[in-house]
Amino acid sequence: MPDVNIALGTMGFGTKVDAAASWDLLDRFADAGGTMLDTADCYAFWSDPNGRGGQSEEVVGRWLARRPGRRERMYLSTKVGAEPVGPGEWPANRQGLSAPAIKAAAEGSLRRLGTDRIDLYWAHMEDRTVSLEESAGAFGALVAEGTVGRLGCSNHPVWRVERARGIARANGWAGYTALQLRHSYLQPRPGVPVPGQDHRFGWVTEEVADYVDSDPEMSLWVYTALLNGFYSRPDRPLPDAYDHPGTSRRLAALDQVAGELGVSRNQVVLAWLIGGRPAATPVVGVSTPDQLDEALAGARLSLPDEHRRLLDETV
Ligand SMILES: NC(=O)c1ccc[n+]([C@@H]2O[C@H](COP(=O)([O-])OP(=O)(O)OC[C@H]3O[C@@H](n4cnc5c(N)ncnc54)[C@H](OP(=O)(O)O)[C@@H]3O)[C@@H](O)[C@H]2O)c1
Numbered sequence: 001m002p003d004v005n006i007a008l009g010t011m012g013f014g015t016k017v018d019a020a021a022s023w024d025l026l027d028r029f030a031d032a033g034g035t036m037l038d039t040a041d042c043y044a045f046w047s048d049p050n051g052r053g054g055q056s057e058e059v060v061g062r063w064l065a066r067r068p069g070r071r072e073r074m075y076l077s078t079k080v081g082a083e084p085v086g087p088g089e090w091p092a093n094r095q096g097l098s099a100p101a102i103k104a105a106a107e108g109s110l111r112r113l114g115t116d117r118i119d120l121y122w123a124h125m126e127d128r129t130v131s132l133e134e135s136a137g138a139f140g141a142l143v144a145e146g147t148v149g150r151l152g153c154s155n156h157p158v159w160r161v162e163r164a165r166g167i168a169r170a171n172g173w174a175g176y177t178a179l180q181l182r183h184s185y186l187q188p189r190p191g192v193p194v195p196g197q198d199h200r201f202g203w204v205t206e207e208v209a210d211y212v213d214s215d216p217e218m219s220l221w222v223y224t225a226l227l228n229g230f231y232s233r234p235d236r237p238l239p240d241a242y243d244h245p246g247t248s249r250r251l252a253a254l255d256q257v258a259g260e261l262g263v264s265r266n267q268v269v270l271a272w273l274i275g276g277r278p279a280a281t282p283v284v285g286v287s288t289p290d291q292l293d294e295a296l297a298g299a300r301l302s303l304p305d306e307h308r309r310l311l312d313e314t315v
Pocket of ligand 1: 008009010011012038039124154155180181199222223224225226227228229230232233266283284285286287288290291292294295
């Protein structure tokens with residue numbers, strides 16, 4: 001496990017966060033020992049006047065190019081499947097997971113990142129218009145040729161992940177060994193839509209937790225772990241789906257633990273995720289140095305057993 005077990009989420013880099021500020025954040029993260037970066041070829045098409053992504057990968061790529069030796073120290077993760085490629089509305093116009101789409105997207109990501117290898121390549125979202133065999137074969141081919149180190153799967157139901165892995169195994173191809181899903185300490189009411197969360201199967205459920213926990217090969221990365229700043233900011237209200245008694249109980253437990261340890265809620269949430277069962281790597285989005293420092297402090301915090309027990313047992 002890396003010393004700093006968070007990945008820096010770069011979704012807003014090059015759009016919401018300008019290039020200079022993004023590079024400062026990347027420098028600060030790397031100087032603090034951070035190694036894992038998360039991006040996607042579609043980041044951030046919704047902030048682009050032409051409705052196309054690639055800005056985040058470009059900013060990361062130009063940062064990597066600025067100092068020799070930096071690429072070798074970083075673990076690069078990017079995604080394919082969600083970039084808009086045609087006319088019409090997203091998500092219908094997304095590139096999807098056909099073999100030609102995966103091949104072309106990987107070439108584009110490598111070019112923008114200025115590298116010859118993606119360490120961890122994610123299927124960003126499902127594409128049920130193509131067979132799992134086709135997607136699994138295309139991903140496996142990237143690993144076989146050395147372009148990709150490892151494969152992950154985001155926002156897919158467990159049964160599809162397991163079926164795709166079975167297909168890969170039967171054909172001697174590399175298969176998915178990482179999941180990226182949304183997770184935090186507070187939980188929404190099951191089945192209630194959360195605005196901004198487009199992915200029906202994008203949540204860490206009991207079934208996902210059991211799946212990851214039972215398979216030593218499988219890693220879990222979790223996004224929106226800080227609920228876009230909710231834990232520390234009154235200007236970031238919780239969506240209605242979190243309006244239930246468990247939220248008040250968990251916030252009280254969080255405040256008790258944070259108070260007793262003299263740390264912030266955000267730090268406790270990250271430490272709880274990192275050291276939990278299953279252990280997770282939070283993908284944290286930040287736009288200021290203070291936010292990054294708080295995330296790094298959370299990654300370094302180890303929760304005493306009695307505090308973890310209190311957090312776990314409060315539902
Ligand atoms: N696989 C997927 O489908 C998927 C989906 C979403 C995200 N992701 C990945 O996960 C990363 C993070 O996701 P996210 O941006 O949705 O969630 P997040 O990390 O919960 O939220 C990030 C935002 O929260 C605020 N924030 C962060 N730390 C803070 C702190 N210490 N104090 C106060 N406010 C703080 C900042 O808002 P301001 O910048 O407005 O200040 C920051 O931009 C993305 O960059 C991306 O790499 C993946």
